[in-house]
Amino acid sequence: MDIRNFAGFVAAAEFMNLTLAARRLNITQSALSRQIQALEAYLGVPLFEKVGRNVRLTSRGEALFAKVNDVLLADRSLRMLAGDLGRGESGMLKVGACSQLIERYFPGFLKSWRQRHPGIDVRIEDGGGAELAGRLRSGAVHLTISARPSAPIDPFETLFLGKLGFMALATDEFLEGPGAPIEIADVLQYPVLTQHKRHASREVFDAACRLVGAVPSIVLESYSPHTLFAMAAGGNGVAIVPSSARSFPEGLIRKPVTLRGELLEFDICAMWGNSEPLPAYGRRFIDELRAHIQTENEREQAKQPEEARKRLEAV
Structure with missing residues (x-):
């Protein structure tokens, strides 16, 4: 699973608006939609539901939000450790x-x-x-x-x-x-x-x-x-x-x-x-x-x- 899909999910959950979240990530809205769809297919549950022009987390999305944040923190920590090792710390x-x-x-x-x-x-x-x-x-x-x-x-x-x-x-x-x-x-x-x-x-x-x-x-x-x-x-x-x-x-x-x-x-x-x-x-x-x-x-x-x-x- 591409880690960018997790980042897209968190950004969308924070903004509750795909346009604003995509702008934050410097990608197109359609690209962000594909990231979320890929993550939903991977997890097997719907993460968002539409509310007018905005979106909101489903109950399952809310339950998974903290865990997805943990994945992103673990990824940053792993890359930081690799960088430390590569630089001779x-x-x-x-x-x-x-x-x-x-x-x-x-x-x-x-x-x-x-x-x-x-x-x-x-x-x-x-x-x-x-x-x-x-x-x-x-x-x-x-x-x-x-x-x-x-x-x-x-x-x-x-x-x-x-x-x-x-x-x-x-x-x-x-x-x-x-x-x-x-x-x-x-x-x-x-x-x-x-x-x-x-x-x-x-x-x-x-x-x-x-x-x-x-x-x-x-x-x-x-x-x-x-x-x-x-x-x-x-x-x-x-x-x-x-x-x-x-x-x-x-x-x-x-x-x-x-x-x-x-x-x-x-x-x-x-x-x-x-x-x-x-x-x-x-x-x-x-x-x-x-x-x-x-x-x-x-x-x-x-x-x-x-x-x-x-x-x-x-x-």
Whole structure:
């Protein structure tokens, strides 16, 4: 089956007018009619019915529309992969990511990935939740790495990469003894230093506050976790940040945050537009980053019992 017949069907379904659809495809109306007839003969069902000078999908045509779109996307993806292989795979990949995830996972990953794929020019831009979604929607980046939005964003596809939790950091004026988890309800009795609302992970923190029926006394909202750490080190309250954060000032006690006995966690994911398939190297970047994140998280979990043992020995 000629792939152009599928493209003709989709164009006719979008315009509901064969003249306009043919103009969009830069073919004659009679040629478009032949494409649709050939596809109907191939599938064995009528796809359109006439409505005056226009057409509309039959019930069977409506049922098949999404599947035909999938065929076109698969065809574009296949040709893109073939083109990548034929060129020796070269191109540019623009990735938007929140600063905490960049700091936690990208330093070790990005250098080795670029060494394995020298023909791919990877450019990273930091940002937060809605801001990253806007860049993705406008085409400024090819994909984003961030906390999963609280609600699906229609034009985007997502792929789960892993989970992160929250940490409370403060001086001993507010927190006692490192390591043991602290309930979010207990944290909220103190002044809070937290991330700005542009970060998707902030939605999870706010939702947890609502679940325990408490309104946090927020002293500072910041784009930078290091600003929160500095304020916490100065005795200004308890900093609440994702567990991806690193490089803490000395003297701060760190505790995992729990909600009713369970770690307060959120998903991190990759997102990209579903109207155009990622180049093959873009999907490979996501798959290899996911494997790297999982390895790092497993390494982190393995370290926790050893750190707990050392704390007990120091008491």
